[in-house]
Amino acid sequence: MKQIRSGQSFLYRTDGYDSTVIEVRMKDKVTGSYLQVALTNTVKRFPYLTDKLVEKGGSYFLHRDDNSMVAVKTSKFRTLGSMSTGYHLLDVTYSGNLIRVAFHHGLCDGRGVQPFVETLLYGYCCQKYHKKFSAEGIRLPGEPIPTEETMEPFSTEYYKVDETTVYPVEKDGFALPESTGTPEKCYHTELILDERKFVDMVRAVHATPAIFVAMLLSGCILELNPEAAKPVICNMAMDLRAAVGMEQTHRNCVGSAYLPFTAEDLLYSRENLAEKYREMLAVQREPNNIKAGLNKQIGMFNKLDGIPTLEEKRNMMSFFNGMVNNTYVISYMGRLRLNDYAEYVESAHFYSDMICGLTVNMVSAGGKVSLEMLQGFSEKRYAEALIKRLTPYGLLSATDMEVITTGKDKSFITASRQAERLYVKPE
Numbered sequence: 001m002k003q004i005r006s007g008q009s010f011l012y013r014t015d016g017y018d019s020t021v022i023e024v025r026m027k028d029k030v031t032g033s034y035l036q037v038a039l040t041n042t043v044k045r046f047p048y049l050t051d052k053l054v055e056k057g058g059s060y061f062l063h064r065d066d067n068s069m070v071a072v073k074t075s076k077f078r079t080l081g082s083m084s085t086g087y088h089l090l091d092v093t094y095s096g097n098l099i100r101v102a103f104h105h106g107l108c109d110g111r112g113v114q115p116f117v118e119t120l121l122y123g124y125c126c127q128k129y130h131k132k133f134s135a136e137g138i139r140l141p142g143e144p145i146p147t148e149e150t151m152e153p154f155s156t157e158y159y160k161v162d163e164t165t166v167y168p169v170e171k172d173g174f175a176l177p178e179s180t181g182t183p184e185k186c187y188h189t190e191l192i193l194d195e196r197k198f199v200d201m202v203r204a205v206h207a208t209p210a211i212f213v214a215m216l217l218s219g220c221i222l223e224l225n226p227e228a229a230k231p232v233i234c235n236m237a238m239d240l241r242a243a244v245g246m247e248q249t250h251r252n253c254v255g256s257a258y259l260p261f262t263a264e265d266l267l268y269s270r271e272n273l274a275e276k277y278r279e280m281l282a283v284q285r286e287p288n289n290i291k292a293g294l295n296k297q298i299g300m301f302n303k304l305d306g307i308p309t310l311e312e313k314r315n316m317m318s319f320f321n322g323m324v325n326n327t328y329v330i331s332y333m334g335r336l337r338l339n340d341y342a343e344y345v346e347s348a349h350f351y352s353d354m355i356c357g358l359t360v361n362m363v364s365a366g367g368k369v370s371l372e373m374l375q376g377f378s379e380k381r382y383a384e385a386l387i388k389r390l391t392p393y394g395l396l397s398a399t400d401m402e403v404i405t406t407g408k409d410k411s412f413i414t415a416s417r418q419a420e421r422l423y424v425k426p427e
Contacts, residue, residue: 001054001061005154005301006252007106011053011060012310012317016408018186018353019080019091019102020110022117024336024365025346030094031128035071038123039092043069044141046116048150048250049108052087055415058310060106063418080104081411087418089411092120097346099124104409105252110333110350111239112250115139118337125341134339148248153240154298156305159291166292167283169258173233173326174225176382179357181322183376186353188404189383190397191371197394198369207274209369210236210332211259211281212393213360213386215273218261220385221327230326231260236281237331243290255293256325257284310416328358335364342366353406358382368396374404 010017043050052065067086075095078084080102085091089104090113101120103113122138125131202212214234221232235256241247259277268276283289307313333350348365355374362371371390373383380401387398 001063002150002152004053004060004062004106005152005156007108008060008301008304009317009320010105010252011412012314012320013412014314014318014321016081016410016412017105018408019077019406020105020352021077021350021406022101022103022110022113022333022363023349023351024099024101024117024121025348026097026099027344027346028128029097030099030124032071032073032094034127035092035094035099035120035124037127038120039069039071041123041141042116042120045119045139045143045145046250047145049090049103049113049116050088051107052418053081053089053106053411053415054418055310056419058308058313059305060415062107077102077405077407079407080409081414082409083414087411087414089409090116102406104411106411108250109252109254110331111241111254112252114333114336115250121336121338121345122341125344129341129344133341136339137337138339146248148246149250151246151249152251153244153246153249153253154251154294154301156298156302158295158298159244161292161295162288163292165288167286167289169284170231170233170260171258172230173235173258173260174221174228174230175324175326176221176328176358176377177225178375178377178379179324179326180376181324181356183354183356185376185378185403186355186405187375187378187401188351188399189373189380189387189401190349190399191373191387191390192347192396192398193369193371193390194394194396195364195367195369201393205270205274206278207270208278209364210330210362211274211277213362213371214259214277214330215261215270216389217328217330217360217382217386218259219266220382220389222261222263222266224381224385231262232327234259234261234327235325235329237329238281238285238290240290240294243285243287244294255290256329257281322356324357326357328360330360330362332362338365351404351406353404353408369394 051062089107345366350361350363351372
């Protein structure tokens with residue numbers, strides 16, 4: 001068994017943690033038998049993503065799960081860590097033209113599961129369309145699995161950091177008046193952009209897709225809340241792997257970069273604001289700054305390891321329940337690698353459930369960029385404002401706001417039972 005270090009913040013939740021989903025919309029109806037063949041082959045390349053959770057002495061471990069993974073035809077999300085999914089923390093389902101991969105953030109992050117999704121789609125398209133497509137950049141069954149893919153970025157040892165050169169960042173942002181730490185539902189608005197047109201316009205102002213959306217959304221929020229006494233801050237998800245030399249790890253290795261926006265920024269040109277944000281991101285991505293942030297998490301995890309009981313650990317980590325990141329979050333997964341079978345993919349989507357505050361998830365596939373606006377409140381004004389702002393930049397469609405549910409896992413219950421099966425011998 002391997003003890004979980006990264007991802008612990010997602011494990012000690014009172015009633016479990018909500019699944020995150022990568023949904024791929026195919027142009028043709030999904031054939032279950034072909035998807036199952038692809039899944040069976042894919043898990044051979046990613047056995048570490050088939051593990052189950054075991055709780056022993058208040059700590060969580062990953063253990064081999066001998067239950068087969070089955071692609072099930074259903075429009076509902078199954079409960080991760082339960083008997084229905086064979087206690088797996090990752091589940092593949094399908095219905096109509098949809099393929100959905102649901103995963104638990106305690107197992108991996110979006111970057112960690114992305115190669116799995118890409119291999120699954122490659123195998124499925126080869127089966128479905130009876131053709132050997134290009135496998136460039138795809139991790140294939142039968143290949144050796146590098147140890148780097150399972151490296152733990154949060155060991156017990158601290159990274160060496162020069163504290164005198166750590167860059168201070170502004171994190172105290174304006175709180176959306178609608179945000180709540182106890183959302184009853186997750187409200188979802190989907191925006192789809194033409195990738196070529198959008199990216200061309202983004203590049204014209206020397207931005208990136210995530211920076212450009214942050215510029216637009218921050219401006220919308222400030223204009224809708226002119227009384228804001230603090231900066232509107234975009235918490236932008238930042239991949240930390242390169243800074244610690246673990247580019248291939250599937251483990252959770254994501255932090256946040258902070259991009260403040262004030263009334264003065266409304267006067268900036270798009271080019272100048274994009275340059276300002278790129279410079280801010282470059283500084284926050286410096287390895288010394290990233291390692292300083294990682295050390296804080298290592299300190300928290302070391303303290304957590306020293307607490308003797310599960311209940312005490314849950315009490316310590318309870319501040320994560322209902323935590324709101326002011327002002328909002330943007331997470332851009334990037335583009336799914338699809339090679340010459342991209343023509344069979346309509347779009348991809350990246351979402352989760354029970355958001356406290358406001359989050360925008362982004363992913364590119366099939367020539368489209370999808371934005372999922374996820375919020376813990378029903379107020380539509382931010383979504384409507386962003387839709388209006390994006391209309392000239394390749395907006396193809398936008399849905400009405402709807403409630404979305406991906407469901408919580410059951411590992412917080414079943415993990416201790418798994419330990420009993422492994423360690424308690426029958427009399």
